[in-house]
Amino acid sequence: EPEVTQTPSHQVTQMGQEVILRCVPISNHLYFYWYRQILGQKVEFLVSFYNNEISEKSEIFDDQFSVERPDGSNFTLKIRSTKLEDSAMYFCASSERGGRAQYFGPGTRLLVL
């Protein structure tokens, strides 16, 4: 069964450093998403991406964040200058169409020191 994959599974970085989180969505899916989950809290939407552009973003997704689909398979989330409060689990998800079932990857646990 196809699944969303994410790398790395864990990332530790120093405050102010840039990090890139990578995702490979399900191959025939057209919509891609990033969510984050701070430890013990609910999953929060960051951004959705379709047709090589951002279709929607939350207040969390400020200028420090960017997304890119550099090739036909990868979908990346970049945090330019990490802050302590960026420490969270970051989930990538994909769906065949907008508003349809979204399938989540296993997540990347980001720790900013």
Added chain:
Amino acid sequence: GENVEQHPSTLSVQEGDSAVIKCTYSDSASNYFPWYKQELGKGPQLIIDIRSNVGEKKDQRIAVTLNKTAKHFSLHITETQPEDSAVYFCAATEAGYGQNFVFGPGTRLSVLP
């Protein structure tokens, strides 16, 4: 914007008993409601979903009911098993172009053997 509330926050049941988790949403335009199961250290896994044109949907031991008028929907798990123990999240979205999910705060279900 959409706001999703979920109750209870924790639920303990004996193996074989039923479990019910309830969610309410605020945006009457929302028309797609998925439920996710999250096991420790893993990404959310879609277990069932329902669209607003349907009042109930069932998949083996899992069922979801939707009351559009009252703006609430519920997850029902029958004949619970220890492997059902996890955190369950409901979500709501207005189906359409790249729409994000708004998640509830989650319910930690413990099935006691």
